[in-house]
Amino acid sequence: xxxxxxxxDGYGPLKLPTGxxxxxxxxxxxxxxxxxxxxxxxxxxxxxxxxxxxxRNGDGVLNLVLxxxxxxxxxxxxVAATSIFPVxxxxxxxxxxxxxxxxxxxxxxxxxxxxxxxxxxxxPVILRTHGGRARALDQGELRVDVAFVAAPxxxxxxxxxxxIGPTACGTLxxxxxxxxxxxxxxxxTDTLVPFPAxxxxxxxxxxxxxxxxxxxxxxxxxxxxxxxxxxxxxxxGIGNTAAAAIAASGVLVDGFSFQTGAGGVSLATADAVGQxxxxxxxxxxxxxxxxxxxxxxxxxDGLFRGLMDVQCFxxxxxxxxxxxxxxxxxxxxxxxxxxxxxxxVDRVDTVVLGAAEFDLSFNVNVTTKAGGIIIGGSGGHADxxxxxxxxxxxxxxTASGYAKIVPEVGTLTTxxxxxxxxxxxEGIAVNPxxxxxxxxxxxxxxxxxxxxxxxxxxxxxxxxxxxxxxxxRVVAVSEYRDGSVTDVVRKIGAG
Amino acid sequence: xxxxxxxxDGYGPLKLPTGxxxxxxxxxxxxxxxxxxxxxxxxxxxxxxxxxxxxRNGDGVLNLVLxxxxxxxxxxxxVAATSIFPVxxxxxxxxxxxxxxxxxxxxxxxxxxxxxxxxxxxxPVILRTHGGRARALDQGELRVDVAFVAAPxxxxxxxxxxxIGPTACGTLxxxxxxxxxxxxxxxxTDTLVPFPAxxxxxxxxxxxxxxxxxxxxxxxxxxxxxxxxxxxxxxxGIGNTAAAAIAASGVLVDGFSFQTGAGGVSLATADAVGQxxxxxxxxxxxxxxxxxxxxxxxxxDGLFRGLMDVQCFxxxxxxxxxxxxxxxxxxxxxxxxxxxxxxxVDRVDTVVLGAAEFDLSFNVNVTTKAGGIIIGGSGGHADxxxxxxxxxxxxxxTASGYAKIVPEVGTLTTxxxxxxxxxxxEGIAVNPxxxxxxxxxxxxxxxxxxxxxxxxxxxxxxxxxxxxxxxxRVVAVSEYRDGSVTDVVRKIGAG
Numbered sequence: 001x002x003x004x005x006x007x008x009d010g011y012g013p014l015k016l017p018t019g020x021x022x023x024x025x026x027x028x029x030x031x032x033x034x035x036x037x038x039x040x041x042x043x044x045x046x047x048x049x050x051x052x053x054x055x056r057n058g059d060g061v062l063n064l065v066l067x068x069x070x071x072x073x074x075x076x077x078x079v080a081a082t083s084i085f086p087v088x089x090x091x092x093x094x095x096x097x098x099x100x101x102x103x104x105x106x107x108x109x110x111x112x113x114x115x116x117x118x119x120x121x122x123x124p125v126i127l128r129t130h131g132g133r134a135r136a137l138d139q140g141e142l143r144v145d146v147a148f149v150a151a152p153x154x155x156x157x158x159x160x161x162x163x164i165g166p167t168a169c170g171t172l173x174x175x176x177x178x179x180x181x182x183x184x185x186x187x188x189t190d191t192l193v194p195f196p197a198x199x200x201x202x203x204x205x206x207x208x209x210x211x212x213x214x215x216x217x218x219x220x221x222x223x224x225x226x227x228x229x230x231x232x233x234x235x236x237g238i239g240n241t242a243a244a245a246i247a248a249s250g251v252l253v254d255g256f257s258f259q260t261g262a263g264g265v266s267l268a269t270a271d272a273v274g275q276x277x278x279x280x281x282x283x284x285x286x287x288x289x290x291x292x293x294x295x296x297x298x299x300x301d302g303l304f305r306g307l308m309d310v311q312c313f314x315x316x317x318x319x320x321x322x323x324x325x326x327x328x329x330x331x332x333x334x335x336x337x338x339x340x341x342x343x344x345v346d347r348v349d350t351v352v353l354g355a356a357e358f359d360l361s362f363n364v365n366v367t368t369k370a371g372g373i374i375i376g377g378s379g380g381h382a383d384x385x386x387x388x389x390x391x392x393x394x395x396x397x398t399a400s401g402y403a404k405i406v407p408e409v410g411t412l413t414t415x416x417x418x419x420x421x422x423x424x425x426e427g428i429a430v431n432p433x434x435x436x437x438x439x440x441x442x443x444x445x446x447x448x449x450x451x452x453x454x455x456x457x458x459x460x461x462x463x464x465x466x467x468x469x470x471x472x473r474v475v476a477v478s479e480y481r482d483g484s485v486t487d488v489v490r491k492i493g494a495g
Numbered sequence: 496x497x498x499x500x501x502x503x504d505g506y507g508p509l510k511l512p513t514g515x516x517x518x519x520x521x522x523x524x525x526x527x528x529x530x531x532x533x534x535x536x537x538x539x540x541x542x543x544x545x546x547x548x549x550x551r552n553g554d555g556v557l558n559l560v561l562x563x564x565x566x567x568x569x570x571x572x573x574v575a576a577t578s579i580f581p582v583x584x585x586x587x588x589x590x591x592x593x594x595x596x597x598x599x600x601x602x603x604x605x606x607x608x609x610x611x612x613x614x615x616x617x618x619p620v621i622l623r624t625h626g627g628r629a630r631a632l633d634q635g636e637l638r639v640d641v642a643f644v645a646a647p648x649x650x651x652x653x654x655x656x657x658x659i660g661p662t663a664c665g666t667l668x669x670x671x672x673x674x675x676x677x678x679x680x681x682x683x684t685d686t687l688v689p690f691p692a693x694x695x696x697x698x699x700x701x702x703x704x705x706x707x708x709x710x711x712x713x714x715x716x717x718x719x720x721x722x723x724x725x726x727x728x729x730x731x732g733i734g735n736t737a738a739a740a741i742a743a744s745g746v747l748v749d750g751f752s753f754q755t756g757a758g759g760v761s762l763a764t765a766d767a768v769g770q771x772x773x774x775x776x777x778x779x780x781x782x783x784x785x786x787x788x789x790x791x792x793x794x795x796d797g798l799f800r801g802l803m804d805v806q807c808f809x810x811x812x813x814x815x816x817x818x819x820x821x822x823x824x825x826x827x828x829x830x831x832x833x834x835x836x837x838x839x840v841d842r843v844d845t846v847v848l849g850a851a852e853f854d855l856s857f858n859v860n861v862t863t864k865a866g867g868i869i870i871g872g873s874g875g876h877a878d879x880x881x882x883x884x885x886x887x888x889x890x891x892x893t894a895s896g897y898a899k900i901v902p903e904v905g906t907l908t909t910x911x912x913x914x915x916x917x918x919x920x921e922g923i924a925v926n927p928x929x930x931x932x933x934x935x936x937x938x939x940x941x942x943x944x945x946x947x948x949x950x951x952x953x954x955x956x957x958x959x960x961x962x963x964x965x966x967x968r969v970v971a972v973s974e975y976r977d978g979s980v981t982d983v984v985r986k987i988g989a990g
Contacts, residue, residue, distance in 0.1 A: 002907055002982055008969045010618035017979040021913050022881050027837025123505035157837055194750065195842055196781055196803055199820055205829045208836065255689065286691055308691055325694055334700045341703065342522025342652055347690055386517050412497055418516050474503045484512040487497055 030156035030210045034068050034188070037209045041184040043069065046076040047145040050182060052174035053083035053107075054150065054311055055167060058221015061150035061188050063090050064213060070099040078102035080144055082133065082174045082332070083379065086110030087221060095120050104142065106130050106379050113374035116475055119491040125476040127367060127374075127489075130310070131336030131343060131383035132481040134177045138339060141483060147182035149175045149207070150216045151189035155197040158187050158207025163199045163322045165191030167219045170312030170321040171291075172201045176331035179206040190216045199322070201329060222315060229271045229294060230264030234425050238394050239268030241446070242352060242423040247276050248444035249390055249437060251349045256284040258304070259345070259384055260295075262313045263354040265394045267294050270352065277303050288335070288344050289351075289380060291327070296320040299327065308344050310335040310380075336383035338481040345380070345387030353381055355395040355422075357409045360451055362416030362431050364393055365409035367478055370402040371467045372492050374476060378413050383481055385418040390437075393422045397454065403462035405455045410469060411478060412487040426457050525651035525705045529563050529683070532704045536679040538564065541571045542640040545677060547669035548578035548602075549645065549806055550662060553716015556645035556683050558585050559708060565594040573597035575639055577628065577669045577827070578874065581605030582716060590615050599637065601625050601874050608869035611970055614986040620971040622862060622869075622984075625805070626831030626838060626878035627976040629672045633834060636978060642677035644670040644702070645711045646684040650692040653682050653702025658694040658817040660686030662714045665807030665816040666786075667696045671826035674701035685711045694817070696824060717810060724766045724789060725759030729920050733889050734763030736941070737847060737918040742771050743939035744885055744932060746844045751779040753799070754840070754879055755790075757808045758849040760889045762789050764918075765847065772798050783830070783839050784846075784875060786822070791815040794822065803839050805830040805875075831878035833976040840875070840882030848876055850890040850917075852904045855946055857911030857926050859888055860904035862973055865897040866962045867987050869971060873908050878976055880913040885932075888917045892949065896958035900950045905964060906973060907982040921952050 007013045031037050043049070049069070051062045062081060067090070069077060077100045084091065084103075089111040094100045104126035108116065116125050128136060136142035149172070153165040162172045167190065179185045179202060186209045187202075230236065246252060246269075258273065260266040271294070277284065284304040287295045291309040293316025299307055307327045312318045320327045336345045345351075356375065357365035364385070369375045385391040395404050405424070420437060421430045427447035430438035441448045472491030480486045502508045526532050538544070544564070546557045557576065562585070564572060572595045579586065579598075584606040589595045599621035603611065611620050623631060631637035644667070647660040657667045662685065674680045674697060682697075682705045725731065741747060741764075753768065755761040766789070772779065779799040782790045786804040788811025794802055802822045807813045816822045831840045840846075851870065852860035859880070864870045880886040890899050900919075915932060916925045922942035925933035936943045967986030975981045 002903065004980060004983060005969065008619055008972060008983070011621070011969070011972050014972070014980040015978060017910065017975050017977070017981060021910055021975075023837075023841055026884075027841050029836060124503055126506070157842065194780060194800075196801060196823070196839070198801060198823075200823055203826065203829055204837070205826060205832070205835050285689060305689075306691055306693060328691070328693075328695055331698065331700060334698055337700070340700050341524060342699070344691070346518055346522050347652065389521075408497065415512065415516055474500065474506070477503060477506050477509070480512050480516075482512070483510060485499060485509040486512060488499060488503065 048078040050080040050144040050147040054169040055217040057085040058218035060217035083107035107377040127377045129378040130380045134333035134337040135339040144182040147178040151187040153191040154189040155195040158204040159197040160202040170318035171329035173310030229267035242269040243272030259289040259351040348388040350390040351384040351388040362419040364414040367411040382414040397458035401463035403458040405458035543573040545575040545639040545642040549664040550712040552580040553713035555712035578602035602872040622872045624873040625875045629828035629832040630834040639677040642673040646682040648686040649684040650690040653699040654692040655697040665813035666824035668805030724762035737764040738767030754784040755847040843883040845885040846879040846883040857914040859909040862906040877909040892953035898953040898957035900953035
């Protein structure tokens with residue numbers, strides 16, 4: 001019979017083993033259904049529930065969860081999504097009914113953006129950057145009661161894979177940050193696999209409950225139409241000019257790191273940049289961001305050593321992530337957080353971004369369209385602009401009859417001090433903060449002009465005047481990476 | 496000029512962007528040398544510094560760091576290591592000098608174990624299980640000021656890979672848990688790779704500083720001699736009997752999950768189990784634990800769907816982790832934590848473990864040898880015994896002239912209530928808590944006897960009497976998974 005002392009100098013009192021040392025039954029985190037998970041998480045009125053947008057416009061999980069929360073009669077919920085798409089139209093009804101009274105997201109398109117712009121929510125929406133949201137989560141500014149992870153596959157202990165199942169979406173960079181801090185994490189999957197799941201992207205230790213549903217969404221919705229290079233002559237012209245500017249800037253040397261948005265002109269630029277790299281025999285270090293099949297082909301062609309991927313933008317990228325270890329996942333925080341002692345965006349040499357509006361101070365609006373309706377938000381726009389050594393914005397001079405170069409952007413998403421040049425079909429303007437860059441571009445024979453000249457041309461081409469800013473109440477606050485506010489969005493229409 | 500309100504209803508006061516929005520220079524976490532990292536971490540007297548043992552008896556990082564800390568004149572440090580090996584002999588000097596006054600580890604072998612047993616430390620060592628240490632970290636019981644990660648490769652932003660470099664060690668399951676909670680994390684590498692590192696095992700967001708040194712250790716030390724099946728007739732006999740018992744117990748069906756220690760008899764048992772699986776056409780789900788080349792071959796032979804690996808025990812396992820996605824890493828917490836809502840050990844059907852001593856109550860000692868000198872500790876022993884549905888201990892009746900089956904273990908590492916059967920060269924004893932198991936084994940014609948019979952035989956064969964427990968002061972406390980105390984180790988010799 002082992003007799004132990006009650007207390008030991010330098011250790012303290014001893015706790016003795018008591019009770020059953022082996023679990024009464026084999027553990028499992030699988031619950032009967034979504035309602036059982038909502039019960040387990042003890043979601044109450046006013047709770048904050050988070051969602052991610054890896055399934056993009058094919059996501060079924062946000063709708064599924066909110067329908068159940070509404071059916072339970074919950075009120076005053078805060079939906080903290082990474083992005084909202086047209087597929088989330090039913091959220092409008094949940095806002096109308098008072099089930100949801102607060103919304104924060106990094107990007108909002110479709111009916112929810114319109115409803116918010118018309119003042120449907122009682123509280124202002126918080127629009128964050130991808131990095132800013134990660135920071136807000138990590139610093140406790142955004143407290144999540146329950147994070148719902150749309151899981152392409154999961155086992156009953158909560159190991160989640162983005163790489164298998166009918167709705168495989170590839171990397172899971174956004175929920176990777178949520179699951180670190182949420183009070184409860186629920187994996188919602190339509191593909192329950194035997195333990196342990198293969199190709200685990202989020203490990204079981206980060207997940208509290210697992211729920212199986214018939215479908216988490218429509219895989220066809222992952223690939224949006226924006227992930228191919230534009231092929232019209234204006235777009236390819238802008239792309240070629242932008243690529244020539246990038247080349248002239250001096251960044252195209254071995255080790256070059258690159259990010260583009262997923263817009264057609266950005267990808268046309270990437271296409272042209274890739275050709276120059278191949279011609280010059282330049283091997284880049286990495287391409288980052290949301291990754292498309294286009295980036296995958298650049299990797300395979302040897303233009304980059306690796307891909308750092310927060311989100312796969314199309315199914316070709318998903319397939320690459322599944323099969324090519326050079327294609328790596330990064331969390332939203334690692335991607336873009338301003339609080340990380342350095343994020344991946346801070347190591348990007350050149351980023352190519354789009355614009356809904358661009359102004360004389362080089363500020364960019366990707367949040368609202370002319371007239372003030374919310375059509376997007378920063379996502380990674382402001383993060384990458386701040387991080388990259390060379391930030392290139394490409395834009396046509398007009399769209400839908402409106403000038404895209406305006407005296408002052410309708411919403412300031414990305415501050416002009418973080419933008420180096422804008423490339424249009426009528427030439428390039430270089431930020432006056434970068435005179436040496438303008439010199440290089442001119443020396444390369446590029447058509448460098450003043451932003452005022454591009455502004456005049458855009459105004460001359462415009463068929464519809466830019467509506468003035470609304471003076472209504474604030475319906476959304478556009479937060480910068482650090483939580484400061486770059487602008488507000490005001491209510492459209494009466495009231 | 497955009498004019499923003501000072502405050503917004505439902506949002507609060509607005510913080511406005513100020514200062515430079517782009518970093519003045521490209522971030523890097525690479526410091527000049529180890530001393531710069533020690534400065535940056537502001538290590539003071541009494542600090543807790545943590546280390547992991549993936550390089551096993553080839554580890555150079557613990558010694559390197561402690562030498563520098565000693566050179567700085569620091570006193571009263573707490574070394575919180577996962578395991579201590581003979582290669583860490585210089586720690587004895589640092590204890591003697593007062594640089595280190597506290598030690599906690601899950602396993603201690605070699606000169607440090609001897610020194611501790613002789614009372615060199617002023618405070619009792621805390622011996623934890625692998626799962627118990629993860630729990631203590633996660634629950635704030637073990638607070639780490641600086642976690643030093645021996646990084647086979649790292650980039651200057653702190654992305655760590657265990658898969659490349661001359662000292663590639665494979666998975667990094669132990670530091671994965673430390674980096675979640677340590678105040679500061681320092682990656683110490685001898686292979687600085689361009690950003691971003693390929694095959695990232697610990698992402699940059701978990702790492703604060705990177706230091707390059709000429710060598711982090713000797714790769715030859717990773718593969719210890721214990722990772723091959725024993726081939727002598729007594730060992731293979733025990734292995735065959737244990738395998739027959741496992742088969743008779745009924746667990747060998749499709750989906751079978753399995754763990755073995757890395758001892759020769761455990762691996763001989765695995766060998767025999769594998770043969771039965773192959774004969775019966777059984778496909779297991781996974782093998783877990785520290786993984787050896789032997790387990791890798793079982794995976795390749797189709798006996799398991801996957802491997803869950805907290806630590807590669809040999810270079811063949813390292814190679815497999817590098818190249819085979821079915822071979823996955825798990826953190827120490829996920830592996831064995833009792834606080835995780837279910838760890839991997841809780842999903843293991845059968846574990847085969849060794850014993851330094853085994854007693855009439857089925858308790859196991861893997862902490863001290865006869866006479867009370869510390870030669871090990873639980874590691875995952877107590878965790879897997881508690882988690883597995885069938886816990887098999889294999890042991891010879893005697894070693895070095897001492898009986899291995901004793902009236903009462905010299906140190907209680909793993910409680911008998913979590914052990915189902917013991918297999919020796921003279922037969923099997925089944926825990927009286929499992930009468931149905933004894934029935935099954937008898938029905939299969941196996942030599943099931945009583946633990947008293949095995950005890951008598953062991954005592955009859957012994958040439959040296961088991962020394963009585965020391966009555967000296969407590970030099971180590973053996974904590975169970977939950978932080979309760981199963982036993983203490985007392986000082987050997989005078990004083």
